[in-house]
Amino acid sequence: VNALRRVADQHQGPLREHLRQQQAVGAAERVISFWIFNGFAVTASEPLIRSLAVRPEVREVRLDVRIPVPSLSPADAGDPSFISEWNIDLIGAPRVWTLNPAYDGAGAVIGSFDTGVDLTHPDLYSRYRGNHQISWFDPYGEHPIPFDFHGHGTHTTGIAVGGNASGSAIGVAPGATWIAAKGWNDSGVGLASAFHEIFEWFLAPGGNPDNAPDVVNNSWGFEESGCEAEFLLDIEAWRAAGIFPAFASGNDGPDPGSVRSPGAYPLSFAVGATGYADEVAVFSGQGPSPCDGSIKPDICAPGDGILSAIPWGYEVMSGTSMATPHIT
Numbered sequence: 001v002n003a004l005r006r007v008a009d010q011h012q013g014p015l016r017e018h019l020r021q022q023q024a025v026g027a028a029e030r031v032i033s034f035w036i037f038n039g040f041a042v043t044a045s046e047p048l049i050r051s052l053a054v055r056p057e058v059r060e061v062r063l064d065v066r067i068p069v070p071s072l073s074p075a076d077a078g079d080p081s082f083i084s085e086w087n088i089d090l091i092g093a094p095r096v097w098t099l100n101p102a103y104d105g106a107g108a109v110i111g112s113f114d115t116g117v118d119l120t121h122p123d124l125y126s127r128y129r130g131n132h133q134i135s136w137f138d139p140y141g142e143h144p145i146p147f148d149f150h151g152h153g154t155h156t157t158g159i160a161v162g163g164n165a166s167g168s169a170i171g172v173a174p175g176a177t178w179i180a181a182k183g184w185n186d187s188g189v190g191l192a193s194a195f196h197e198i199f200e201w202f203l204a205p206g207g208n209p210d211n212a213p214d215v216v217n218n219s220w221g222f223e224e225s226g227c228e229a230e231f232l233l234d235i236e237a238w239r240a241a242g243i244f245p246a247f248a249s250g251n252d253g254p255d256p257g258s259v260r261s262p263g264a265y266p267l268s269f270a271v272g273a274t275g276y277a278d279e280v281a282v283f284s285g286q287g288p289s290p291c292d293g294s295i296k297p298d299i300c301a302p303g304d305g306i307l308s309a310i311p312w313g314y315e316v317m318s319g320t321s322m323a324t325p326h327i328t
Contacts, residue, residue, distance in 0.1 A: 041193035087302035105173025111213035114153030158309030219321035250285035273303025301326035
């Protein structure tokens with residue numbers, strides 16, 4: 001983090017000052033300086049954008065893009081057990097818990113990069129790390145405490161760390177704590193520039209790298225096929241800092257090369273989905289990676305017919321979104 005900040009400070013000074021001056025005269029409205037990659041997000045007039053593009057220190061100017069909000073796909077329930085859900089049993093989590101009470105995720109911090117998390121849910125409230133300044137980030141400034149306008153983020157977080165408030169264990173690591181960032185605003189709009197803010201925040205929540213999570217669950221991806229390299233530098237920074245990037249492979253399978261970015265990146269750990277019979281789900285995005293031809297997904301986990309938390313209770317959902325938090 002210190003190295004990234006030094007690079008930004010060494011190279012951005014003149015441009016930062018120029019953009020401050022342009023803001024003062026109304027030519028620029030929104031200026032965000034990034035250090036996770038050496039760049040800016042700017043909302044500005046056309047003449048200013050064209051003038052920025054010809055400055056010698058500016059390598060490229062590109063449009064901010066929207067990331068599609070993940071879909072919640074209801075599914076029929078599988079054959080549940082009386083102790084835990086079938087998916088939790090299938091991956092062997094209860095057997096690990098019985099080896100040692102501490103083998104339940106205790107001490108680990110899980111990051112949720114999703115639609116938010118319902119802080120009030122009985123399976124999640126006690127597992128929140130607390131202190132909103134270092135455990136919650138909403139780049140749109142809509143909610144000062146964890147909130148989920150959609151339900152997807154609550155569902156994925158429940159699979160990662162949820163307990164048994166429903167009478168059946170829904171989470172793989174109920175001893176872990178969670179922190180979260182809200183990738184989409186309440187209208188369902190998620191901007192790439194806001195995602196860069198979130199990537200940067202997870203590196204140093206509250207400005208301090210000591211607050212970073214061990215792993216971040218990313219149950220989202222680009223809608224377009226191919227190698228969309230927008231977040232490549234962000235994930236390189238996560239890996240350099242020791243943050244594990246778990247990504248959904250996408251739900252556009254089963255054709256070859258259907259894995260979606262950022263899960264397609266070599267440094268991302270892409271997760272495909274299986275069903276109750278432990279066979280690959282037909283919708284699960286498959287490799288090879290359109291970025292480098294490598295094998296994708298990196299691993300599979302249950303993702304077809306998964307019970308977990310939602311803001312209004314519990315729901316069975318399907319998708320590689322549901323598979324990813326098993327690995328997280």
